[in-house]
Amino acid sequence: MDRAALKSFEAAEPAPAPLGAPLEALPIETSTAAPVLPPATPFATYAKRWLTLHTGELRAFAIGAVSLALFLLAWHLLTKYRVNIHVRFINVPSPEMVFDSLTRATRDTKFLTHVLLSCRRILFGFVSAAIIAIPLGLVMGRFKLVREAIFPISEVMRPIPAIAWVPMSIMLWPTNEESIIFITFLGSFFPILINTLQGMAMVDPVLVRAAQCLGAREMSIFRDVYFPSSLPHVFTGLTVGMGVAWVSLIAAEMISGQFGIGYFTWEAYSLVQYADIALGMICIGVLGLGSSALIRCLGRLAMPWSKK
């Protein structure tokens, strides 16, 4: 909403429209006139106003950019002069070398295959975790018996890191691919479940009462109150779960994979292609960033009422 509209919004507020009977004590509504449009403003004024309104964001962007540039510069200097102060930068690739490696990799379908395979594993593992954990959390949150029965199991399983599941997973699943997806699934499952449960526990009981007073039955209370009310927590769970999914995936790929960006990074070390190690790492970072941004976007679409 722009400023002018906000102004008229505020002005209109203290004068609610009369409801029939005489309202001698009430002020007459006067703000019915449309907000008067200011005369055409020169572009420079607009630019100036835009600048004052967005100073904070511009500042944050500028500082972020400078900070990133300094990081690259430090990296460049440390590797150029092969600094060796206990921590050894002797074999660490320089940013230029990594950039060369990247240009080479983009022309190579093999690198792209690694990336796509990792993304596919994340997609399968993460989506199946969400499909199982969200409904389970909602049902556990609503029905005490289910919660009391399942919660102890989940509490024992939860602290086991997904990586610790690697040997078990290889035994459980017939193919390597499936066991890696399973580990990704496990990594994201518990954060999603726990946050969904948390969301269900935080539902305002007065809203449930309000719905009951309006004639809502169990099913619609669940669908119209509990579910939307816990959505913000569900999305927190999805964001955290996505992070853990990547951690688990990369670890699993390094240990038991033949493809994938984690495998690529580990293989680069074995093959003494040090620039590819950094390339693999940066690629993982960018993919992780992108996937959590995607979740945030989905969250905004699913919850148009929330401000952020």
Next chain:
Amino acid sequence: MTAWAPTPISKGKVAVTDFDLSYGTLHGSVEAVTGVSLVVNPGEFISIIGPSGCGKSTLLNAVAGFLKPTHGEVTVDGERVEKPSADRGMVFQQYSLFPWMTVRENVEFGLKMKGMDRIKRQQSARTLLGLSGLLSFENQYPDSLSGGMKQRVGIIRALATGPKVLLLDEPFGALDAQTRVIMQQILTNIWQRLKTSVLFVTHDIDEAIFLSDRVYCMTARPGTIKAEIAIPLERPRHQSMMMSSEFLALRRGLMSLIREESLKAIGGELNDVALQGLGIDLHGQSLADVI
């Protein structure tokens, strides 16, 4: 005029008889409300007033069907209240609008639960929103509204289903003084049109007198009815009446009833002797007169 029809006056008699409500604690059961009997006649506006913690909200929640009496019963038009239903619309102090629904969707909710089809309920909701001057906000989320507007939505949401009785639990308690006065005026206007029975819980004496036909005054915990006061002020009521001698006399009467109970509520041990020990001179008056 619309698809939405207000309840006829012949309905909406609330009767609370020999009502006790206690709850169990480690130290045995605690009496919240004991021996309360009250009646809301069809189309009547009744307030319950009392010090904080006297169990007036507990009583209202029992009428709504959220709490079960330990003894006695609550009936609406002769039917015993067992669980919440759309027959008894409720308005809460904290507005309790669904934040994920637009203003119109909030108003529509009760009609949707009744199974009314989308177009019809949209029409009804828009009519009601129009009546209360909120039509231009129909597609906004409640977060963007002011407190007074939210509570107007809360009231029409509760009225949309045409309940037999409207229950209000300190609905204007969170509003600033000016807005509260306007909201009181709006509520009397709506009530005069619809003549739905109203049970209104408040701790604000002026509010209770200004709005009600009768006021029940409750004692400190355990809550009982201490007095029942008829408010003979003529209707329609206006803010100017709050300065009339009739109003002020009623106010003075209720004030002294409430003050006694409030004193009990804030601490039984506090007495004149203890106060003298603190070096406070009461100039021969009782504590109740001073506070």
